[in-house]
Amino acid sequence: MADVGRHPNIELLTLSEVKEVSGHVGNFRVKVKRHARYVDEKECTACGDCVEVCPQVGPDEFNFGLVHRHAIYQPFPQAIPAAFVLDMETCLGNNPRACGKCAEACEKHCINLDAVDSDVEFTVGTIVIATGMEPFDPLGMTEYGYGRMKNVITAMEFERLASSGGPTGGDIRRFSDGKTPKSIAFIQCVGSRCEGPGNSYCGNICCMNTIKDTLLLKDHWPEIDVTVYYIDLRAFGKGFEEMLKRSRQLGVRYIRGIPGEVEENEDQSLTLHVENTETGLVEQHQADMVVLATGVQPRAEAHDLNKLLSLQLHPEGFLLEAHPKLQPVDSPVRGIFYAGCAEGPKDIKETVTQASAAAGRAVRLMSQGEIAADPYTVEVNEDKCKACGLCLKVCPYGAFEWEKGAKAEPIEALCAGCGTCAAECRFEAITPHQFSDAQIVAQVEASLSQDPEQKAVVFACNWCSYAAADTAGVSRFQYPANQVLIRTMCSGRVDEKFILRAFELGAPIVLVSGCHFVDCHYIDANRQTVRRVEKLWDKLESWGIRPARLQLEWISSAQGQRFQKTMEELERLRREVTPREIAHTRRILKQKLHPPKPKKQARRKGVAAHA
Amino acid sequence: MPEDKAHFKCLRCEAEFELPYTPGKLEERECPKCESNSVRRLKTPPTGQED
Numbered sequence: 141m142a143d144v145g146r147h148p149n150i151e152l153l154t155l156s157e158v159k160e161v162s163g164h165v166g167n168f169r170v171k172v173k174r175h176a177r178y179v180d181e182k183e184c185t186a187c188g189d190c191v192e193v194c195p196q197v198g199p200d201e202f203n204f205g206l207v208h209r210h211a212i213y214q215p216f217p218q219a220i221p222a223a224f225v226l227d228m229e230t231c232l233g234n235n236p237r238a239c240g241k242c243a244e245a246c247e248k249h250c251i252n253l254d255a256v257d258s259d260v261e262f263t264v265g266t267i268v269i270a271t272g273m274e275p276f277d278p279l280g281m282t283e284y285g286y287g288r289m290k291n292v293i294t295a296m297e298f299e300r301l302a303s304s305g306g307p308t309g310g311d312i313r314r315f316s317d318g319k320t321p322k323s324i325a326f327i328q329c330v331g332s333r334c335e336g337p338g339n340s341y342c343g344n345i346c347c348m349n350t351i352k353d354t355l356l357l358k359d360h361w362p363e364i365d366v367t368v369y370y371i372d373l374r375a376f377g378k379g380f381e382e383m384l385k386r387s388r389q390l391g392v393r394y395i396r397g398i399p400g401e402v403e404e405n406e407d408q409s410l411t412l413h414v415e416n417t418e419t420g421l422v423e424q425h426q427a428d429m430v431v432l433a434t435g436v437q438p439r440a441e442a443h444d445l446n447k448l449l450s451l452q453l454h455p456e457g458f459l460l461e462a463h464p465k466l467q468p469v470d471s472p473v474r475g476i477f478y479a480g481c482a483e484g485p486k487d488i489k490e491t492v493t494q495a496s497a498a499a500g501r502a503v504r505l506m507s508q509g510e511i512a513a514d515p516y517t518v519e520v521n522e523d524k525c526k527a528c529g530l531c532l533k534v535c536p537y538g539a540f541e542w543e544k545g546a547k548a549e550p551i552e553a554l555c556a557g558c559g560t561c562a563a564e565c566r567f568e569a570i571t572p573h574q575f576s577d578a579q580i581v582a583q584v585e586a587s588l589s590q591d592p593e594q595k596a597v598v599f600a601c602n603w604c605s606y607a608a609a610d611t612a613g614v615s616r617f618q619y620p621a622n623q624v625l626i627r628t629m630c631s632g633r634v635d636e637k638f639i640l641r642a643f644e645l646g647a648p649i650v651l652v653s654g655c656h657f658v659d660c661h662y663i664d665a666n667r668q669t670v671r672r673v674e675k676l677w678d679k680l681e682s683w684g685i686r687p688a689r690l691q692l693e694w695i696s697s698a699q700g701q702r703f704q705k706t707m708e709e710l711e712r713l714r715r716e717v718t719p720r721e722i723a724h725t726r727r728i729l730k731q732k733l734h735p736p737k738p739k740k741q742a743r744r745k746g747v748a749a750h751a
Numbered sequence: 752m753p754e755d756k757a758h759f760k761c762l763r764c765e766a767e768f769e770l771p772y773t774p775g776k777l778e779e780r781e782c783p784k785c786e787s788n789s790v791r792r793l794k795t796p797p798t799g800q801e802d
Contacts, residue, residue, distance in 0.1 A: 656779060657778075657779040667777040670777045671777060674791065674792075677762075677791055687762060687791060688762040688763070688765075688789070690762075690789075691762065691763065691787070691789045692762075692788050692789045693787065693788050693789065694779060694788050702786075706787075709763055709785075709787070713763070
């Protein structure tokens with residue numbers, strides 16, 4: 141951190157909030173709000189004179205509120221920049237004016253109580269998101285008594301107690317009486333891997349953190365009896381299993397079973413009720429202190445960030461990567477990368493690895509000086525564009541420049557080529573450079589030129605459904621051969637007119653298939669698919685065409701069997717469509733899509749002559 | 752936005768069922784019977800039931 145603070149090429153903006161990001165890779169324009177620090181960070185030497193006279197105190201966030209700090213403070217001893225900050229909320233309390241004692245005490249006159257927030261704006265080539273995570277708050281898990289029982293603490297609070305820079309100077313003491321506990325129980329998976337209050341996923345770091353804590357305890361206080369309650373221990377990684385073995389060898393008891401309840405005794409020691417799943421017995425164990433190994437969860441700010449940068453969130457709330465295996469560092473937006481727990485729970489080693497990779501990816505991109513735009517972009521026909529702005533509204537990347545009343549202009553550097561805009565444009569003003577309307581319609585027409593009633597038309601997205609067909613093929617999953625597979629980059633590219641054209645040509649069944657919602661390669665373009673298909677179901681029904689003839693499926697690239705099953709089901713549905721129904725559909729669509737031109741010309745002339 | 756329940760029909764197996772529904776929110780839905788995603792919201796609930 142000190143290196144970062146000193147580096148001539150790194151500008152560190154603390155107490156700052158990103159308010160707006162626009163532009164694209166190579167030219168991101170970022171607006172940042174810098175909150176007032178009230179202390180000149182360049183002049184302040186962190187001498188501490190101001191703290192000595194400050195009369196106001198508030199909870200110390202770094203120590204999880206275990207102790208208090210003054211209104212003017214340094215967040216933690218190694219904080220960068222090494223300068224104090226004034227928390228004006230704590231400083232003022234209910235008073236209308238600050239007392240000003242800190243400013244009087246500061247010999248270097250670094251403190252300005254009239255400082256105000258400021259906005260800064262700059263351009264950057266790439267962005268790395270490293271917003272971290274926050275620990276799970278176990279207050280909602282009432283069975284453990286956290287918040288009610290003084291000697292039930294979280295793993296993070298234990299970490300502060302065990303730290304030599306912590307509130308007790310590294311002494312492990314009970315909050316109830318200040319005595320060193322004779323027995324400590326660690327409960328694993330608090331707020332992780334659970335269906336009730338908490339998160340369904342594994343916190344990743346808790347097992348190894350607990351094992352590390354048990355080693356620390358046995359090193360410094362070998363007389364303390366330590367017990368760990370767990371579901372299963374996830375000690376994977378280099379040297380981790382050895383740490384677990386050493387912990388067992390030092391006398392730490394590991395009991396497979398999570399306590400269902402923690403009760404407080406009269407002397408404020410604790411009774412744990414647990415089913416030991418190795419013996420099958422329900423047991424009661426005593427402990428002087430209970431440490432809850434709480435999991436991690438995404439920061440609340442991740443939700444705002446995802447909107448700000450047109451990113452997507454995983455259902456668990458972490459930011460979604462461009463590809464979980466092949467691009468784990470990249471966001472779906474070119475030029476934006478992830479480092480650390482913003483993308484998912486990670487330990488220090490994984491975080492450092494990902495941060496290094498993110499830095500490498502960013503440097504590689506910027507050192508080129510220029511980048512090659514993807515060929516799958518679009519162009520707008522200005523004559524046809526009616527300046528409605530719908531293209532910008534549906535584009536997952538915001539890859540259009542558009543203002544009310546102005547024609548839309550695509551931003552090629554931002555466009556990823558899903559083609560949703562082209563499918564959505566009512567005026568046919570947008571033409572993708574690949575997968576154009578004409579190309580796709582030609583495929584539909586060619587595939588249905590013979591025996592259309594024997595075929596089912598399948599629109600498959602490039603990344604998932606089409607790949608699932610490949611998986612089915614290489615896995616030798618057999619399915620009916622009369623399906624016509626038409627590839628699009630995204631299911632969002634499937635225009636209503638492609639589907640109607642297929643029905644018009646006699647297709648009994650049409651399937652639109654794409655990625656599952658969390659897998660969408662174009663952030664959330666497949667939501668537009670759902671919206672469009674739902675609208676088309678209504679339209680077909682109002683025209684007297686069975687909506688069931690238009691099917692919708694999400695099939696991931698690994699789901700070869702699901703693809704096979706879908707194709708078999710499609711064939712079953714196809715057989716239910718009679719030649720009469722097909723003929724009826726064709727008649728209706730002919731009327732609806734190609735209505736006869738009214739013969740009003742002669743009449744008008746007659747009327748004019750008469751007049 | 753309030754989350755409610757709505758009636759849906761599977762366009763593959765024709766099963767009718769209830770699922771959580773938030774107006775305006777696009778979600779990935781699956782038929783509990785055949786796992787198809789061709790799930791359509793019924794604007795008028797089945798006879799004898801109210802939305």
